[in-house]
Amino acid sequence: MYFPLLKRVLAKFAFSDGFDISGTNFLLENSHIFNGDDCVAVNNGAHNITVRNFTCEGGHGVSLSGTDDISNVLFDNIYSRNSLYATRFKSSLDSTGTVSNVTWSNIHVLNATFPVFATGVYVDQNTNRGLTPPGQYPPNSTSTRIIDFSWVNVTGTINSEHPGDGSCITVPCWYAIEGITNTEGIVMQLLNGSATNIVTKNIILMPIDGIGNVDVFCDPSSFTDGTKSLGFKCLNGAYEAI
Secondary structure, three states, X not given: OOEEEEOOEEEXXXXXXXXXXXXXXXXXXXXXXXXXXXXXEEOOOOEEEEEEEXXXXXXXXXXXXXXXXXXXXEEEEEEEEOOOEEEEEEOOOOOOOEEEEEEEEEEEEEEEOEEEEEEOOOOXXXXXXOOOOOOOOOOOOOOOEEEEXXXXXXXXXXXXXXXXXXXXXXXXXXXXXXXXXXXXXXXXXXXXXXXXXXXXXXXXXXXXXXXOOOEEEEOHHXXXXXXXXXXXXXXXXXXXXX
């Protein structure tokens, strides 16, 4: 049984989340959020959550922002407009816990810097937590384990002309990733062995200016079960569906 948390909202915020969710059996639907942070943030202790029929504009998309005790989350029929992220999972370095059974489906992207994004080394601008050069994480580093994540029917355009959102207060910028090309449709910035059964299907993205390839950022060592289920070749380079 779902408890309808909010049925219809048109709201504008500055640099704050549209909705923060923690709890069990919630439905959010039919809302339009214009803000500078997460459109929806699903946090620790959230189970059986459905977010559908949303328009998210100018912020950080529909996000998993918790690091443990989250399961059975569906984001469906989401319109992302001029956002830094369209879909996102974020966990800081040295977090522990498990997040499982999460689906982003029917995601319509207009001009997002990062349409599909998952990171286990999220940088908090206020504390610089996790701010470590890529590939130089301490050998005993940990991050949240993610299991059974799916991105299905993600279509639209990447912000290749003016990537980012102007929110940086640190150097390097909190959302900078060394070596990316600004045409990444998929970013999997995950520690070794931290992900299992990650699936993408029908990812159709292109740079908004129509120039160049759609790229991916991905390390095969992140996945405990190999990369066959991913739906694309896991490398740092041009996107190729398989």
